[in-house]
Amino acid sequence: MDLWQRTMIRLARSERVTDLMQRHGGATALARRFVVVGGPEAAVATACRLRDRRGISASLSYLGEYVSDPVLIERTVEASLAVSQLLGAAGLDVQVSVDSTAIGELASPDLCRANAERIARSVAAQPLAGRNFLMLDMEDLSLVESTLRLQSHLLDHGLPAAVTLQARLRRTVRDLESVLTRSPAVRLVKGAFPRGPEDDHQGKAAIERSYLSLARTMLSPPAREAGLHPVFATHDDGLIGRVAGLAREMGVPQDGYEFEMLYGAHREGEQRLRAEGYAVRLYVPFGVAWWPYAVRRVGEHPRNALLLGRSLVRQRRTGVLLLHPDVVRRTSSTVTRSPITRRPLLIFDGECGFCTACATWAQRRLGNADVLPGQRVNVATYGLTARDVSAAAWWIDSAGQVHRGHRAIGRALRACGGWWTVVGWACLIPPFSWVAWAVYGLVARFRHRLPGSTPACHMTSDDRSGRAQLADSGKD
Numbered sequence: 001m002d003l004w005q006r007t008m009i010r011l012a013r014s015e016r017v018t019d020l021m022q023r024h025g026g027a028t029a030l031a032r033r034f035v036v037v038g039g040p041e042a043a044v045a046t047a048c049r050l051r052d053r054r055g056i057s058a059s060l061s062y063l064g065e066y067v068s069d070p071v072l073i074e075r076t077v078e079a080s081l082a083v084s085q086l087l088g089a090a091g092l093d094v095q096v097s098v099d100s101t102a103i104g105e106l107a108s109p110d111l112c113r114a115n116a117e118r119i120a121r122s123v124a125a126q127p128l129a130g131r132n133f134l135m136l137d138m139e140d141l142s143l144v145e146s147t148l149r150l151q152s153h154l155l156d157h158g159l160p161a162a163v164t165l166q167a168r169l170r171r172t173v174r175d176l177e178s179v180l181t182r183s184p185a186v187r188l189v190k191g192a193f194p195r196g197p198e199d200d201h202q203g204k205a206a207i208e209r210s211y212l213s214l215a216r217t218m219l220s221p222p223a224r225e226a227g228l229h230p231v232f233a234t235h236d237d238g239l240i241g242r243v244a245g246l247a248r249e250m251g252v253p254q255d256g257y258e259f260e261m262l263y264g265a266h267r268e269g270e271q272r273l274r275a276e277g278y279a280v281r282l283y284v285p286f287g288v289a290w291w292p293y294a295v296r297r298v299g300e301h302p303r304n305a306l307l308l309g310r311s312l313v314r315q316r317r318t319g320v321l322l323l324h325p326d327v328v329r330r331t332s333s334t335v336t337r338s339p340i341t342r343r344p345l346l347i348f349d350g351e352c353g354f355c356t357a358c359a360t361w362a363q364r365r366l367g368n369a370d371v372l373p374g375q376r377v378n379v380a381t382y383g384l385t386a387r388d389v390s391a392a393a394w395w396i397d398s399a400g401q402v403h404r405g406h407r408a409i410g411r412a413l414r415a416c417g418g419w420w421t422v423v424g425w426a427c428l429i430p431p432f433s434w435v436a437w438a439v440y441g442l443v444a445r446f447r448h449r450l451p452g453s454t455p456a457c458h459m460t461s462d463d464r465s466g467r468a469q470l471a472d473s474g475k476d
């Protein structure tokens with residue numbers, strides 16, 4: 001790994017820079033190039049556009065790897081479940097990619113298994129519009145064994161689980177043999193986690209030889225007879241040409257395998273392959289935790305440094321823009337509040353008549369804050385999901401901190417001015433806040449019986465369990 005790539009990996013791992021860029025950097029050129037900065041709906045909208053306009057398929061992946069916080073793990077699982085359902089509903093093939101460390105491997109392998117099962121079951125339940133499977137990404141060598149065990153566990157339960165294998169690793173020849181006739185698909189990559197000569201093939205030429213030899217096995221008659229779908233994930237034009245030549249030589253038709261690239265990494269390559277009739281898929285990461293992922297892409301391809309430079313300049317400029325009044329931009333039916341805003345925001349459930357009536361009351365009194373229904377806000381910008389919105393009120397303060405439930409209402413009342421400021425403070429300070437918490441819980445639970453309510457105010461048991469989970473997790 002060269003100095004440039006090592007520097008970018010350090011930048012990607014810096015918590016301070018990550019926090020600064022994701023909190024205030026917003027959808028910079030760098031983020032937009034490689035990531036769909038948004039929630040499951042935005043990701044699936046991108047997948048639909050790719051299919052309709054360019055005949056390209058997608059594999060969607062929620063951003064956020066190497067996490068052990070149960071709230072973040074659950075968020076990844078929920079986002080993966082949501083895209084699986086939305087892809088199915090849109091009539092697309094359902095491919096969801098996950099890293100085992102994003103769904104609980106670091107917290108507990110049992111949790112990881114249970115979460116992988118939830119996602120794979122959802123994928124299996126969708127209508128079949130092509131090849132539906134959960135694709136397990138492969139992380140560093142210490143996780144290879146557990147990821148293969150995870151796939152095996154899912155396959156044993158009859159669930160559609162595919163796996164990524166890394167050509168640079170010497171052990172991959174054996175790993176491929178072990179999954180060849182079981183896995184619905186194998187995604188072959190060069191491998192992004194170099195080790196030493198003991199574990200790795202050394203040098204570009206050796207990795208490429210390994211890649212081609214593994215590709216030959218993936219295209220072989222036993223693999224085809226077993227129904228294995230080979231996925232060759234690379235941006236390397238020379239290697240792509242050699243794999244395509246190998247497939248031709250082995251009599252495998254163009255639709256018998258596919259090439260996959262990272263969203264935004266090699267647009268000319270995607271287009272050329274499509275024009276030549278090859279099946280192309282893009283790995284589309286989505287969410288708000290875009291910085292580590294995007295900076296790693298700069299590490300792989302120094303030309304992307306231009307985008308990085310533009311993003312950093314824009315970040316510096318936002319320091320000035322933060323002092324400016326709010327910017328609210330409309331995009332079709334969704335309002336994307338610019339992350340450079342410092343105006344607080346009250347998010348409420350716009351499908352609930354009672355909540356809407358309360359929000360209208362608050363809006364009249366809140367001079368220095370916005371009040372918006374969650375259904376029209378790009379809530380993923382604040383790390384929230386649609387389910388969070390239907391379960392509670394949210395207050396995003398001027399520092400970007402997210403507060404829920406009675407704490408959100410307390411802060412909103414405080415901002416209303418006059419006597420409401422006192423009531424607001426009371427909601428936040430014990431022992432009054434305990435009463436506020438209890439009253440808020442009761443109102444939220446029985447809001448469908450309150451004046452102005454609509455049928456949508458009635459929360460489902462799912463919503464309630466979502467609330468319970470959030471409350472248990474201590475999310476503010």
Ligand code: FAD
Pocket residue numbers: 136137138139164166189190191192193233234235236237260261262264265266282283297298300301302304
């Ligand atoms: P390289 O020789 O690195 O690059 C070939 C050419 O493509 C060069 O010109 C290079 O500059 C250009 N290029 C490479 N990357 C970019 C980029 N980001 N932007 C612009 N140009 C670029 N690795 C894992 O270890 N585990 C995984 O689960 C995994 N999943 C992946 C899924 C997909 C769909 C893809 C495409 C890659 C994945 N990778 C994964 C990363 C992979 O291992 C390589 O690190 C990465 O693809 C770069 O190698 P390359 O094959 O593109 O060839």
